Amino acid sequence: MSGVIVGLLWLLSCQLVGELAVRLTDIPIPGPVVGMVLLLLVLHLRHVDEDSPVVRAGNFLLSHLQLFFVPAGAGVVVYLGVLREHALPIAVGLLGSWLLGLAAVGWTVTLLTRVRADLPGPLAEGPEEVEEIE
Amino acid sequence: MRLHETWSWLRSSPLPWLLLTVGAYEAGRRLRARTGHPLAQPVLVALVVVCLAIEVSGTPYADYRSATQLIAFFLGPATVALAIPLHRHAHRLRGLVARMLLGLVGGAVVSTTSAILLVRWTGGGEALQRTMAPKATTTPVAIALAQRFDGVPALAAVFAILVGTLGAVAGPTVLGLLGVHDRRARGLALGAVSHGIGTSRALHDHPVEGAFAGLGMGLTALATCVVLPVVLALVM
Numbered sequence: 001m002s003g004v005i006v007g008l009l010w011l012l013s014c015q016l017v018g019e020l021a022v023r024l025t026d027i028p029i030p031g032p033v034v035g036m037v038l039l040l041l042v043l044h045l046r047h048v049d050e051d052s053p054v055v056r057a058g059n060f061l062l063s064h065l066q067l068f069f070v071p072a073g074a075g076v077v078v079y080l081g082v083l084r085e086h087a088l089p090i091a092v093g094l095l096g097s098w099l100l101g102l103a104a105v106g107w108t109v110t111l112l113t114r115v116r117a118d119l120p121g122p123l124a125e126g127p128e129e130v131e132e133i134e
Numbered sequence: 135m136r137l138h139e140t141w142s143w144l145r146s147s148p149l150p151w152l153l154l155t156v157g158a159y160e161a162g163r164r165l166r167a168r169t170g171h172p173l174a175q176p177v178l179v180a181l182v183v184v185c186l187a188i189e190v191s192g193t194p195y196a197d198y199r200s201a202t203q204l205i206a207f208f209l210g211p212a213t214v215a216l217a218i219p220l221h222r223h224a225h226r227l228r229g230l231v232a233r234m235l236l237g238l239v240g241g242a243v244v245s246t247t248s249a250i251l252l253v254r255w256t257g258g259g260e261a262l263q264r265t266m267a268p269k270a271t272t273t274p275v276a277i278a279l280a281q282r283f284d285g286v287p288a289l290a291a292v293f294a295i296l297v298g299t300l301g302a303v304a305g306p307t308v309l310g311l312l313g314v315h316d317r318r319a320r321g322l323a324l325g326a327v328s329h330g331i332g333t334s335r336a337l338h339d340h341p342v343e344g345a346f347a348g349l350g351m352g353l354t355a356l357a358t359c360v361v362l363p364v365v366l367a368l369v370m
Contacts, residue, residue: 018214028282028359030274032213033352039217044224056278058215061208062344065334066177067159068209069201069217072273073177073295074184075288076236078195083290089258092292093266096252097295098327102305105350106314106323108237109230133323 007057014039142207148201155202158183175302177331181295209351212328213272216348223345228317234322241326242357246365247269260370261286267366268358269293272329275355279362289301294329302335321346326354 017038019031027034039054048055076083083090145148162179165171199206215365227234232345249266259267268276273294305324314320317340324332325347333351337344362367 008211009212009274014214014217015210018225018295020210021312028278029356030213030272030278032210033213033272033276033355036212036217036220036348036352039214040221040224043217043221055218058212061215062218062309062334062337063339065212065330066162067156067180068284069177069203069204069273069295069331070155070159070184070213070289070299071182071199072200073181073299074188075195076181076296077185079289079292086258086262089253089256089262091265092256093249093253093258094269094293095295097249097266098270099242099308100248100260100301101200102301102308102323102326103312104242104244105237105326106309106319108240109233109319109322110314110316112233112236116316 003053007053151201219345297330301332320363324351
């Protein structure tokens with residue numbers, strides 16, 4: 001169990017540095033996202049393996065990511081009246097822009113992948129790199 | 135029997151709400167394992183149970199929120215931990231960086247612009263348009279952006295979580311219908327429109343999709359912060 005505590009220390013340290021950096025520089029990014037970039041650097045520099053404390057603690061938290069959104073999500077009860085009153089624009093806005101955004105990112109990345117795959121030489125994407133779903 | 139004292143202790147203790155939230159989430163996990171149905175997302179099951187309990191018991195949301203502070207706190211270190219799958223699959227980024235950035239910045243423009251215009255065309259007011267605009271970003275960013283650009287911060291958080299849950303439920307199916315089969319593209323797209331909640335579905339489906347969803351989420355947060363002021367200046 002001590003491993004998990006060490007891992008949690010790493011995660012919290014990265015978050016703290018991220019939060020401080022965001023406040024000191026006034027950049028409009030949340031601290032944890034900066035912390036994620038920091039941890040990426042740490043993992044890269046320290047060559048951590050799959051069984052290291054930070055990986056075990058991090059994987060545990062990630063496998064329950066959905067749980068951590070529940071307290072904020074339950075805030076929907078405060079806005080039930082607003083949701084009912086503006087049901088049409090909210091439903092159309094949420095569903096429509098979600099679908100358009102999903103298609104925009106998905107298609108841009110895959111279409112450009114296909115174009116590149118058609119090119120000969122080192123620019124081409126090797127077949128082993130394109131992972132398709134069975 | 136000190137029934138009255140015990141009852142008032144129970145009412146002010148965070149324990150019942152913590153238990154209910156974690157219990158409903160665990161029930162959702164079991165439902166997912168048993169049925170495998172896309173609607174059986176732990177976050178959705180937990181939200182339905184918790185919202186019903188709040189409504190039925192007449193508890194002010196602020197009380198529930200402070201009782202479950204402990205759970206919400208872990209969103210921070212969990213977001214930091216998204217670096218782990220990303221690090222493991224970083225080699226798959228080779229040759230993809232330019233396309234990915236183009237896709238994600240384009241996605242942020244499409245998401246924010248279409249959210250504003252669709253709300254406007256269906257009769258939503260300016261405050262609602264400004265609140266809807268940042269909803270694709272992860273909850274803390276959506277809150278910060280709504281605050282900065284005259285939306286309603288708490289409602290922006292609700293929109294973000296609704297759209298995240300939508301992604302967890304329907305994202306993989308819709309990506310299949312759209313013909314997006316490359317695991318990296320699927321992950322990026324799901325993270326870009328449904329942030330951490332979509333990412334958790336992606337992590338559950340496939341490790342590569344999960345890693346790229348985390349990346350899509352993080353970069354979309356950045357891109358939206360840069361793009362939103364420009365979009366607002368152009369379309370508002």
